[in-house]
Amino acid sequence: MSICLVYSLVFLVVSVLLFFVSMVLLSSMYSLILSVELGSFNSCSIEMTLLFDWMSTLFMSFVLLISSMVIFYSEEYMEGDIYMNRFIMLVMMFVMSMLLLILSPNLISILLGWDGLGLVSYCLVIYYQNVKSFNAGMLTVLTNRLGDVAFLLSISWMMNFGSWNYVYFIECMKDTFEMGLISIMILFAAMTKSAQIPFSSWLPAAMAAPTPVSSLVHSSTLVTAGVYLMIRFSVSLSYSVCLVLLFFSGLTMFMAGLGASYEYDLKKIIALSTLSQLGLMMSILGMGGYMLAYYHLLTHALFKALLFMCAGCMIHSLSNSQDIRLMGGLINQMPLTCVCFIICNLSLCGLPFLSGFYSKDLILEVVSMEEVGFYVYLVYYLSTGLTVAYTARLIYYVVCGDFNYLSLHLVGDSMGAMLKGMVGLIFFTVFMGSVLSWMMFFEFYVICLPISLKMMTIFVTLVGGWLGMEISNFSLSYQVKSKLFISSSYFFGSMWxxxxxxxxxxxxxxxxxxxxxxxxxxxxxxxxxGGQNFFYGIMGASGIFQFLYKNNLKLFLVLTSMWVMFLLFFY
Incomplete structure (x- = not known):
C-alpha cells in the first residue's frame, strides 16, 4: 500500500468523523474549548487552546476531505517525481497548518498556522525549480508578509486585554478602540492572504506550483484562511470598515471576472475565478452576512478543488500544455474528465440545482433585498454575468471545436488514481449544497422581491453565457489586429x-x-x-620595501662607492 493511499484513507476517515461531530455540535449549539498546559515558568503558564464548535469542525471536515482526494490524486499526477515523499510531506505540513489556524481561538497559535501556510506555500510554489517559479514564490511570500506585519501588530494590541484568546473578548469589547484597531489589522492581513485589491497579483502567479497544490490552495486552505478569519472577527467590524471591505472586494470580484475573460492559460483562468469568488465572499461579509460567506466558502471549496483536478488531468494528458487554444474537442477523447469539468463549471455559474447554486443565488437575492447603492448592485450582477461569460468561453475552447494539439498525441482519460480522486468529489459537488442548506440554516431566509429582480439572476446568467460563446466564436473566427483591441485586452488581461x-x-x-x-x-x-585605494597604497609601499630588501647589498655598495667619490671630490 502506497504512502499516498494511507494518508488519503486516514484523512477521509477523520473527515467523516468530524462531519458527524459538527452535526452534533450544530444541533445542540454546543462549543468546546480545550486548554492544554504545555509548561509553566514561575507564575506564567504556557497553554495551547483549541476551539471545537460546529463551524471549525465542519470546515476541518471539508479540508480533510479535499486533502484526502488531492493526495490520492497526486499519486498518479506526480508519478516519476524522484522527490515524491518530500512533496507529500510538504502537503501534509500545509494541511496541518490550516487545521491549526481553524482550531485556534488564540492569536499566537493562529500566527503559527498563518505563517506555516505562508512558508510552506513558498516551498510548494518553487517546487518546480526555474526562474518563473522563483519569481512567483518570492512575490507570494513577500505579499503575504505584509499581512503578517499587521497580524503581529494586532497581537501586540491584544496585550491590552491581558490575553490573546480573542473569543473571550470579541463580543463584549467590540465597541472599544483597541478591538476596532485589532479588527482593522486583521482585515488588512485577511486582504493580503485572500488576494483582494491591491494585493491580487500573487494569486495567478502562484499557479507555478504543481496542480494538486493549486487544487488545495484555491479550494480550502491558503486563500480561504483570510475569509475564515474574517468570519470569526465579523462581530467586531464597524460600519465604516465594512464599507471599505465591500468596496475593495466588489472591485476584486469585477476585476477578476474581466481578467479571466481575456486569459488563455487554463490554470490562470481557474485562479482568477477563485479570486472572483473570494471577492464575493468578502463583499457579503462586508454587508454582515457571515453565515452566507461561510456557506459559499464550503460549497466553493468542493467544486473548485474538482475543477483544478480536471484541469490537471487535461494538462497531464497534453504533455504539460496549459494553453486553451491548443485544446478543443476533448469531449471525444476524455469524456469522463470533461463531464466532471462541465459539472464543476456549471456549479461555478450557479446552475440549478448544483451546490454552487444554493449559496450563490441566495447571496444575490439577499443583496437585491438589502438597501445597497447602485454601485454594489451593478458590480454584483456584472460580476455574475462575467463569471458565466468566462466559464462558457472556457468550455467552448476546451470541450467544443477541433483538436488543435500535435497530430501525434496520446490523450485520454486516466483510469487510475487521478480519475478515482475526481469521481470521489463529483457527488459532493452535486449534492452537498442542498445538504448544507438543510443543516446550517435553522431560520429560513424570507426573500421578498418583485418578479423583475427575482428573474435578474437568470437573465444575467443567460446573457453572460451567450456573450462568452459569442466572444469565443468571434476570436476564433477573426483575427483582430486593431490597436484598441490589443491594448484593452492587454490592460484587462493583466488585472488592470x-x-x-x-x-x-x-x-x-x-x-x-x-x-x-x-x-x-x-x-x-x-x-x-576606502579599502581599494588603501590596498593599492599598501601594495605599492610593500613593493618598494620588497625591492629594497632584495637589493640591500647592491644598494650598500652603490651608496659606499658614492660616499667614497664624495670624499675624494671634496677632500
Whole structure:
C-alpha cells in the first residue's frame, strides 16, 4: 500500500468523523474549548487552546476531505517525481497548518498556522525549480508578509486585554478602540492572504506550483484562511470598515471576472475565478452576512478543488500544455474528465440545482433585498454575468471545436488514481449544497422581491453565457489586429496593470537606486577613498620595501662607492 493511499484513507476517515461531530455540535449549539498546559515558568503558564464548535469542525471536515482526494490524486499526477515523499510531506505540513489556524481561538497559535501556510506555500510554489517559479514564490511570500506585519501588530494590541484568546473578548469589547484597531489589522492581513485589491497579483502567479497544490490552495486552505478569519472577527467590524471591505472586494470580484475573460492559460483562468469568488465572499461579509460567506466558502471549496483536478488531468494528458487554444474537442477523447469539468463549471455559474447554486443565488437575492447603492448592485450582477461569460468561453475552447494539439498525441482519460480522486468529489459537488442548506440554516431566509429582480439572476446568467460563446466564436473566427483591441485586452488581461504596479512598479525604482549606489558608492568613491585605494597604497609601499630588501647589498655598495667619490671630490 502506497504512502499516498494511507494518508488519503486516514484523512477521509477523520473527515467523516468530524462531519458527524459538527452535526452534533450544530444541533445542540454546543462549543468546546480545550486548554492544554504545555509548561509553566514561575507564575506564567504556557497553554495551547483549541476551539471545537460546529463551524471549525465542519470546515476541518471539508479540508480533510479535499486533502484526502488531492493526495490520492497526486499519486498518479506526480508519478516519476524522484522527490515524491518530500512533496507529500510538504502537503501534509500545509494541511496541518490550516487545521491549526481553524482550531485556534488564540492569536499566537493562529500566527503559527498563518505563517506555516505562508512558508510552506513558498516551498510548494518553487517546487518546480526555474526562474518563473522563483519569481512567483518570492512575490507570494513577500505579499503575504505584509499581512503578517499587521497580524503581529494586532497581537501586540491584544496585550491590552491581558490575553490573546480573542473569543473571550470579541463580543463584549467590540465597541472599544483597541478591538476596532485589532479588527482593522486583521482585515488588512485577511486582504493580503485572500488576494483582494491591491494585493491580487500573487494569486495567478502562484499557479507555478504543481496542480494538486493549486487544487488545495484555491479550494480550502491558503486563500480561504483570510475569509475564515474574517468570519470569526465579523462581530467586531464597524460600519465604516465594512464599507471599505465591500468596496475593495466588489472591485476584486469585477476585476477578476474581466481578467479571466481575456486569459488563455487554463490554470490562470481557474485562479482568477477563485479570486472572483473570494471577492464575493468578502463583499457579503462586508454587508454582515457571515453565515452566507461561510456557506459559499464550503460549497466553493468542493467544486473548485474538482475543477483544478480536471484541469490537471487535461494538462497531464497534453504533455504539460496549459494553453486553451491548443485544446478543443476533448469531449471525444476524455469524456469522463470533461463531464466532471462541465459539472464543476456549471456549479461555478450557479446552475440549478448544483451546490454552487444554493449559496450563490441566495447571496444575490439577499443583496437585491438589502438597501445597497447602485454601485454594489451593478458590480454584483456584472460580476455574475462575467463569471458565466468566462466559464462558457472556457468550455467552448476546451470541450467544443477541433483538436488543435500535435497530430501525434496520446490523450485520454486516466483510469487510475487521478480519475478515482475526481469521481470521489463529483457527488459532493452535486449534492452537498442542498445538504448544507438543510443543516446550517435553522431560520429560513424570507426573500421578498418583485418578479423583475427575482428573474435578474437568470437573465444575467443567460446573457453572460451567450456573450462568452459569442466572444469565443468571434476570436476564433477573426483575427483582430486593431490597436484598441490589443491594448484593452492587454490592460484587462493583466488585472488592470496590477501585476506591473505590485511587482515592477515597486521593485524597479529601489533596484535602480540600489544599482546606482552600488556602482557610484560601493564600487566607486568608497573604493577609491576606502579599502581599494588603501590596498593599492599598501601594495605599492610593500613593493618598494620588497625591492629594497632584495637589493640591500647592491644598494650598500652603490651608496659606499658614492660616499667614497664624495670624499675624494671634496677632500
Amino acid at each position: 496593470n496590477m501585476i506591473y504596479v505590485s511587482t515592477f512598479g515597486i521593485n524597479y525604482y529601489p533596484l535602480r537606486v540600489g544599482s546606482t549606489l552600488y556602482e557610484g558608492v560601493d564600487q566607486g568613491w568608497s573604493e577609491y577613498y
